[in-house]
Amino acid sequence: MSAPAVIAAGETAQSVTERICAVTLREGARPWTPLWWWVAFAVSLGLLGMGVISVAWLFYAGLGIWGIDWPVVWGLDILNYVWWIAIASGGTFISALFFLLGVEWRTALNRLAESLTLCAALCAAIFPILHLGRPWFFYWLFPYPNTMGLWAQFRSPLVWDFFAILTYVLASILFWYFGLLPDLATLRDRAGRPGQRVFYGVLALGFRGSGRQWRHYRAVYAVMAALMAPLVVSVHSIVGMDFAGSAATGWHSTQFPPFFVFGAALSGFAVVLVAILPLRALLGLQAYVTARHIDVLGRLFLTSSLCVAYAYLMDAFSTFYGSDPAERTMFVLRVFGLYAPVYWGTIVLNIVLPQLLWWRAVRMTAPLVWLIGLGVLVGMWLERFQIIVTSLARTQMPSSWGQYTPTIWEWSLLFGTIGLFLTTFLLIVRLMPVVAMAEMRAMLRGGVG
Amino acid sequence: MIVAAFATEEGMREAAAEMRRGDCGFVETYMAMEPWEAEVGVEGGSVLPTVMLGGGIVGGVGGFLMQAYATTVSYPQNIGGRPDLSWPSYVPATFELAVLGAVVAGMAGFLLLAGMLRLYEPVDEADCMRGAMLGSYVLVVRPADSACARRVLARHAPIRIEEVAE
Numbered sequence: 001m002s003a004p005a006v007i008a009a010g011e012t013a014q015s016v017t018e019r020i021c022a023v024t025l026r027e028g029a030r031p032w033t034p035l036w037w038w039v040a041f042a043v044s045l046g047l048l049g050m051g052v053i054s055v056a057w058l059f060y061a062g063l064g065i066w067g068i069d070w071p072v073v074w075g076l077d078i079l080n081y082v083w084w085i086a087i088a089s090g091g092t093f094i095s096a097l098f099f100l101l102g103v104e105w106r107t108a109l110n111r112l113a114e115s116l117t118l119c120a121a122l123c124a125a126i127f128p129i130l131h132l133g134r135p136w137f138f139y140w141l142f143p144y145p146n147t148m149g150l151w152a153q154f155r156s157p158l159v160w161d162f163f164a165i166l167t168y169v170l171a172s173i174l175f176w177y178f179g180l181l182p183d184l185a186t187l188r189d190r191a192g193r194p195g196q197r198v199f200y201g202v203l204a205l206g207f208r209g210s211g212r213q214w215r216h217y218r219a220v221y222a223v224m225a226a227l228m229a230p231l232v233v234s235v236h237s238i239v240g241m242d243f244a245g246s247a248a249t250g251w252h253s254t255q256f257p258p259f260f261v262f263g264a265a266l267s268g269f270a271v272v273l274v275a276i277l278p279l280r281a282l283l284g285l286q287a288y289v290t291a292r293h294i295d296v297l298g299r300l301f302l303t304s305s306l307c308v309a310y311a312y313l314m315d316a317f318s319t320f321y322g323s324d325p326a327e328r329t330m331f332v333l334r335v336f337g338l339y340a341p342v343y344w345g346t347i348v349l350n351i352v353l354p355q356l357l358w359w360r361a362v363r364m365t366a367p368l369v370w371l372i373g374l375g376v377l378v379g380m381w382l383e384r385f386q387i388i389v390t391s392l393a394r395t396q397m398p399s400s401w402g403q404y405t406p407t408i409w410e411w412s413l414l415f416g417t418i419g420l421f422l423t424t425f426l427l428i429v430r431l432m433p434v435v436a437m438a439e440m441r442a443m444l445r446g447g448v449g
Numbered sequence: 450m451i452v453a454a455f456a457t458e459e460g461m462r463e464a465a466a467e468m469r470r471g472d473c474g475f476v477e478t479y480m481a482m483e484p485w486e487a488e489v490g491v492e493g494g495s496v497l498p499t500v501m502l503g504g505g506i507v508g509g510v511g512g513f514l515m516q517a518y519a520t521t522v523s524y525p526q527n528i529g530g531r532p533d534l535s536w537p538s539y540v541p542a543t544f545e546l547a548v549l550g551a552v553v554a555g556m557a558g559f560l561l562l563a564g565m566l567r568l569y570e571p572v573d574e575a576d577c578m579r580g581a582m583l584g585s586y587v588l589v590v591r592p593a594d595s596a597c598a599r600r601v602l603a604r605h606a607p608i609r610i611e612e613v614a615e
């Protein structure tokens with residue numbers, strides 16, 4: 001059976017430009033902003049408001065409002081951080097890695113995927129700061145000349161993490177914005193409303209499509225992509241080392257860096273699927289995000305699920321192949337103890353359900369793929385719960401065992417960041433071109449099918 | 450300057466190549482996607498990958514030296530008996546700062562070398578430029594020899610020609 005096309009038959013450079021500009025500029029459309037967008041935006045703002053209240057109360061009352069205590073000193077704060085930063089990876093994998101591999105299907109997806117990266121990375125960056133206890137001193141992590149004579153502890157993975165997140169957030173913003181420049185220039189020249197012309201004109205920074213600009217643009221974009229691909233791997237490896245660098249049971253493992261990269265790929269592809277499946281219908285992008293894209297994403301999704309399955313298997317194997325009784329006890333309790341539903345939920349949602357994607361009929365059924373993607377996002381959250389909470393709750397000394405129950409302020413902060421993610425993503429979807437028009441035009445000139 | 454719009458990329462490229470060969474003046478092309486291939490008469494590629502390499506080296510070496518200075522001179526600490534200059538643990542932050550240096554150098558270099566961020570560009574006075582990012586193929590020549598430029602344009606039949614004061 002031949003693969004479906006990456007773009008609908010009959011599409012031209014002109015039709016792509018007109019359609020994508022129409023999605024963003026909506027000239028002559030009534031209402032100017034679609035109703036579904038307002039409904040989604042209102043829900044997102046509601047969730048964001050919940051998060052703002054939670055943070056305000058945290059600043060007033062301190063970390064005591066959370067359920068963390070000895071021995072579980074990392075709770076939903078670090079869990080949510082690791083979850084969000086993993087979600088952010090999908091856009092970078094699709095945009096940078098598959099650009100270097102020269103695959104055509106990435107062209108229609110990269111803008112939305114990169115935007116998801118940006119929004120998720122912003123959510124992730126909040127948690128390490130809030131978790132500091134005195135977040136207003138977060139700038140102490142910066143290596144800056146100070147009268148206290150203090151430096152950050154550069155041998156600690158937690159400080160490596162600071163540099164990794166700083167670089168990842170800044171580089172993701174620059175990579176996303178740099179890729180947008182030609183499309184912002186197109187919107188500037190296409191816009192009918194004076195306000196839109198000024199808005200896109202300022203953002204386009206004077207891009208006019210001159211030969212000189214294109215020559216430099218392509219060179220910089222290629223090098224940025226070549227840097228972003230190893231950067232995303234380094235970020236998730238360092239997140240893995242945050243744990244592996246500790247002597248806590250279940251964490252002190254050399255497999256953690258690749259394990260976290262696999263998990264990042266799985267949750268990254270999951271969020272891209274969960275976002276793109278409804279958006280292609282709502283924005284009328286079926287001609288550009290075709291069955292081929294869904295099929296390819298489904299295959300990548302399945303592959304990363306198998307990689308994660310391998311990591312889970314190795315985790316169990318190395319625990320029992322090793323000689324530490326505390327590790328074995330903790331693992332048995334993880335599988336059969338108080339938090340067993342979390343472990344088995346992880347296995348079912350991350351490993352068992354994605355196996356349905358072996359069947360092409362399943363991969364081609366959007367609602368099923370969407371549900372599996374949503375299941376993986378929940379599963380990856382549960383995975384982080386079992387890694388962080390179960391390990392800390394069952395330390396080497398049984399006399400120090402404890403348990404952890406998140407409070408309403410931790411839950412409201414999680415939902416608040418979901419609100420922040422949705423709010424920023426919806427604003428991008430409404431104000432920015434959702435498909436990389438310049439790249440689509442170049443792809444169409446090259447003749448694809 | 451003379452601004453001409455063409456219906457096809459080939460028409461614009463051929464006119465630009467002929468003008469460059471004939472030394473008619475400084476020629477620049479404008480279009481909504483990356484050119485199909487390098488333009489005739491335009492020497493070399495972009496210098497920006499080298500600039501990004503420089504930014505990466507500055508970021509990486511600077512990051513490494515900062516960590517070395519902090520842990521050996523400014524604030525030595527005994528962490529698990531490791532030597533003060535425990536360079537393997539500097540590698541992650543060094544790599545991250547190298548990437549950051551390269552990306553920032555690339556963006557800043559692009560803004561500088563690609564002629565961005567100009568508040569006024571005379572070429573924008575031409576109506577032809579409105580279509581440059583929408584699918585037209587626009588050629589701009591600052592003629593050293595105006596007659597030469599007009600002769601070449603007449604041969605390649607652009608769909609529109611404008612003259613703009615600089």
